Amino acid sequence: MSLLDDGWAFGAEFADPLASLDTSIPDGVDGALLAAYALGLADDALVAAQRMTWWCSRAPELELDLAWANVALDLLGQARPLLVRAATAEPALVPALPAGSPIPAEDALAFFREPAGFRNHRLVEGADADFAQAVVRLLLLSTTRLAVFERLRHSRDQVLAGVAAKGVPELAYHRDLAAQWFLVLAGGTEESRRRTVAAVAALWPLHVEALETHAVEVAAARAGVGADPADVREQVAAVLGPLLETAGVVPPPSGRARPAATGRDGAHTAEFAPLLDEMQSVARAHPMGRW
Amino acid sequence: MNDQPHTDEWAVYEVFVRSRRGLNHVHVGSVHAPDPALALRHARDVYTRRNEGVSLWVVPAAAITASDPGEKEALFEPSADKVFRHPTAYQVPEGVSHL
Amino acid sequence: MAQQTVDTFEGLLARGERIEPGDPMPEAYRSALVRQMAQHAHSEVIGMQPEGAWIGRAPSLRRKAVLLAKVQDEAGHGLYLYAACETLGAQRAELTRLLLAGAQKYSSIFAYPTPSYADVGTIGWLVDGAAIVNQVPLCRTSFGPYARAMVRVCKEESFHQRQGFELLWTMMQGTDVQRALVQESVDRFWWPALMMFGPPDADSAHSAQSMAWGIKRHGNDELRQRFVDMTVPQAEALGVTLPDPDLRWNPERGSHDFGEPDWAEFREVLAGRGPCSTERLAHRQRAHDDGAWVREAARAYAEKSSRVHADTSTIPASVVEPVETRRVAERLTTRSEEKR
Secondary structure, eight states, X not given: OHHHHSSOOOOOOOOOTTTTOOOSXXXXXXXXXXXXXXXXXXXXXXXXXXXXXXXXXXXXXXXXXXXXXXXXXXXXXXXXXXXXHHHHHOGGGSOOOOTTOOOXXXXXXXXXXXXXXXXXXXXXXXXOSSHHHHHHHHHHHHHHHHHHHHHHTTOSSHHHHHHHHHHHHHHHHHHHHHHHHHHHHHHSOHHHHHHXXXXXXXXXXXXXXXXXXXXXXXXXXXXXXXXXXXXXHHHHHHHHHHHHHHHTOOOOOOOOOOOSSOGGGTOOOTTHHHHHHHHHHHHHHOTTOOO | OOSSXXXXXXXXXXXXXXXSTTSOEEEEEEEEESSHHHHHHHHHHXXXXXXXXXXXXXXXXXXXXXXXXXXXXXXXXXXXXXXXXXXXXXXXXXXXXXX | OOOOOSOOHHHHHHTTOOBOTTSOOOHHHHHHHHHHHHHHHHHXXXXXXXXXXXXXXXXXXXXXXXXXXXXXXXXXXXXXXXXXXXXXXXXXXXXXXXXXXXXXXXXXGGGSOOOSTHHHHHIIIIIHHHHHHHHTGGGGOSXXXXXXXXXXXXXXXXXXHHHHHHHHHHHHTSOHHHHHHHHHHHHHHHHHHHHTTOSOGGGOSSHXXXXXXTSOOSOHHHHHHHHHHHHHHHHHHXXXXXXXXXXXXXXXXXXXXXXXXXXXXXXXXXXXXXTTHHHHHHHHHHHHHHHHHHHHHHHHXXXXXXXXXXXXXXXXXXXXXXXXXXXXXXXXXXXXXXXX
């Protein structure tokens, strides 16, 4: 179709920076630990993306349908190699499927695990009550994840380092987009301000929880493959503090007692099981299916 | 172009993309946005999803001054007969090169 | 010396040149274009729903990404086409109002339900395939902004058709149940896909005038025939049957003969009485209503900012805030704090 070649063309170079990574497990690192750590990062991205796709056809303006879909696509792109990393580092993690099933490990992990097998933060699993929650959730997720990924670029594990190197500019954009909209909504009308303040109040405790240290993360950090969220708290606060202050939004006091178990332990909110029911329904109906 | 901002919606920004270094920014379309900073982000999310660009401009549509098609003759035809501006208007003896 | 000072509309059309937004044009041409482009834009936006409903349930992560990217493209197509309407002074908000009020239509195909995941594949293969046959000639339509939007749309649309065919083809390599799902889906979508080309030329209200103005380049029947001839061998490769007992190769015509779609059904759907018509508009209306406060907030924010830019010296400090907030935001655009 030479007609279509006039005047405008797609970009030509689509490179997959993860294609040629060394997938061997670094010396002295426990495969099960590496897998457990990768799974948490994978599930955060997968579940967040799953929620964000809801906005596609429901956003306040077409430009935002596109913007939120872009973010979700980036996060799906982060989730997939992380799931593969988890599967290769600890094959026992992958749910068993009927003999001869063509379903790859990443999909077995995404679609055939039970809710308690998921390790995502509870921050990402709730449905957005409104667009203000979508913005605030993205702001909190991307700020913490960016800080973690910046450290992960230096992971001894080549897959985690590669995913992080590719993810840092993606997350920087997500954070920027969310910050821009946060300021607009906080400074727009009385209603938008009320909704923004409410979204921060609702999501802040889950944000604090996502910055708690989990035993897997401590061990992964010690082994030189992961990052301890405790180490990024200051950096996250240094970004969010001035932003919230400028917007005139005060986060609720974070004195709440740490729950006994968090998403990283497989403890989830009531909203999570229905989310998985929907996400997994077709795949589970066809355990021998090809897609 | 939209001369008048419509009270019902965000302003229209025209979007220009530089597809790679060394080329001009080329007009590709428009987006709606509340301000220039978000217009840039919307332009990125709408028009560079397939690796189409390395640089973006957004310009409020209302800020563009366009020539009037009715003035086309006065504006553009006077240049049509200035054949002497073009190298092909000059004869060069055979065998002379690098001219 | 009597001079013709402008290119006339008829002169430009006769020379096969594009009409651009500032050119003089008959009011009927302008309104026909706005109607067609808006209907096209609405179709893209409403068309996000039948497949969008499956993004959350896509059975593999690759398919989830593919489908999300595809439905996202449709939002983009709607956006490009609304932008083309805007060059003629028709605002997106006003066109959306007309859609929601039922005063403007969208493609009949999107009023059909999508009860199976195979429908994602069938929509890509048949519906987007039919759309491409309709749309490629529109890349040369007489109105410049429409033609340019269509170039971009067609580029993106070819990915849509391919991914759909690939999904069906992969499912056909799968289980018996998957193969049955594919056939069942093709059975439902074949006739509605043929209706996408519009009624027979003899019954088409706008066809003749649109052809004369160069908005349309080919008749409905010609494009429908082209689609059938293109699709039959693809169906064979796929291993599915097309649900038309009259479908057969006619060596004399060098084309396939095929049966007549149910035009009474087509008129019902077009009149807004399709199986999912109510649901589609209700979904759009809800999204529109739920987004109203966001659009309003952004306008209010923009107004505050522009007042600041206009003259900061006379404005009380409380309103100067947006400039300051912008500065904070600019700092966040730096790629990462930590450069090692």
